[in-house]
Amino acid sequence: AQSVTQLDSHVSVSEGTPVLLRCNYSSSYSPSLFWYVQHPNKGLQLLLKYTSAATLVKGINGFEAEFKKSETSFHLTKPSAHMSDAAEYFCVVSRNPGFQKLVFGTGTRLLVSP
Amino acid sequence: NAGVTQTPKFQVLKTGQSMTLQCAQDMNHNSMYWYRQDPGMGLRLIYYSASEGTTDKGEVPNGYNVSRLNKREFSLRLESAAPSQTSVYFCASSEAVWGLEAFFGQGTRLTVV
Numbered sequence: 001a002q003s004v005t006q007l008d009s010h011v012s013v014s015e016g017t018p019v020l021l022r023c024n025y026s027s028s029y030s031p032s033l034f035w036y037v038q039h040p041n042k043g044l045q046l047l048l049k050y051t052s053a054a055t056l057v058k059g060i061n062g063f064e065a066e067f068k069k070s071e072t073s074f075h076l077t078k079p080s081a082h083m084s085d086a087a088e089y090f091c092v093v094s095r096n097p098g099f100q101k102l103v104f105g106t107g108t109r110l111l112v113s114p
Numbered sequence: 115n116a117g118v119t120q121t122p123k124f125q126v127l128k129t130g131q132s133m134t135l136q137c138a139q140d141m142n143h144n145s146m147y148w149y150r151q152d153p154g155m156g157l158r159l160i161y162y163s164a165s166e167g168t169t170d171k172g173e174v175p176n177g178y179n180v181s182r183l184n185k186r187e188f189s190l191r192l193e194s195a196a197p198s199q200t201s202v203y204f205c206a207s208s209e210a211v212w213g214l215e216a217f218f219g220q221g222t223r224l225t226v227v
Contacts, residue, residue, distance in 0.1 A: 009154070034215075043118075043204065043218040044157075090156060101172075102147070102206075102216055104156035 002027045002093045006105035014113050019063075019078040021108045023091030026072065033074045034092040034102070035065055044090065050074060061085070086112045116140050120205050120219035127195040127226045135190040135222050137205030145208050146188035147172075147216070148180060150201040157204060163188055195226045 007022040025031055035047040048059025055067040065076045074091060091105040121136045139146065144165045149157040159172030161180040169180050177199060179191045188207075192199055202223050208216040 036218075041221075043220045044206075045218075046215045049215065101159065101162060104149075104158070106154055106156040 002029075002031060002095055002103045004091045004093045004103060004105040006089075006091050006108050008108050009106065010109045010111065012111040012113065013081045015083055016080050019076070019081045019085065019110065021076040021089050021091075021110065023074045023076065023105060024072050025074060025091070025093045027093055027095070029095050032094040033065075033067060034094070035059065035063070035074075035076050036090045036092060037087050038090065038107075039087045047076070047089075081110075081112050083112050083114070086110055118205055118207055118217050118219040120203075120222050122222060123220065125222065125224050127192075127224065129196060129226060131195050132191065132193050133195065133224075134192075135203055135205075135224075136187070137189065137219060138187045139205075139207040139217070140186065141207060141217065142185070143207040143209055143217075144185070146182065147206040147208075148178075148188070148190045149204045149206065150174065151204060151221070152201050160190065160203075192224075195224075197226045200224060200226045 003026045005024045033050040036044040037047050038044045047063050048057045050057050050067045058064045063078045088107045088109050090107050092102050094102050118139045147162045148160040151157045158174050160178050163169045163182040166185045181189045202221045204221050205219040206216045
């Protein structure tokens with residue numbers, strides 16, 4: 001079975017400072033891992049994904065994440081927060097290989113202050 | 115490109131009423147999903163359809179039924195709505211192969227009173 005734990009329900013940063021959103025995963029199989037973002041009253045958009053290639057994954061809008069098997073982590077980072085980054089972020093795991101059934105974390109709400 | 119289209123966007127039901135949420139995708143994806151989103155709980159899988167003609171239960175299927183009408187369309191039915199089904203519902207589609215992006219609709223905000 002797969003599961004993800006997002007370690008913070010809320011993260012507050014100031015504009016221009018680094019962002020760190022933490023995610024630990026558990027998987028009986030080699031996982032695929034994703035980060036999705038949800039802006040208020042919107043659907044979900046893929047930020048980036050890891051599928052057993054490079055462990056450092058770059059996504060849209062300057063976000064990146066590093067897959068660390070030894071720590072079972074897939075933390076999301078960005079060097080400098082922008083006001084438009086304020087949203088809810090979901091870490092997601094899927095079985096690899098096999099049918100793609102996504103398992104979501106509970107989400108981290110990112111607040112960005114001026 | 116429409117992507118994944120859900121209807122309606124908002125709905126208020128009385129307890130015991132029934133309704134069907136519609137979802138259609140135009141990306142020729144094999145797999146489609148229904149999730150519900152509740153505060154502090156992330157998205158939980160209700161039902162999914164790995165391919166046309168098949169459906170399977172997800173994590174929270176009780177009180178729901180689904181129909182994979184064709185490759186494009188996947189509907190979710192509430193036969194007798196309950197206040198516990200107040201939630202935001204998302205439809206998604208993807209290829210069945212691992213590692214590929216899932217595309218989500220804009221969501222249906224359902225309130226059961």
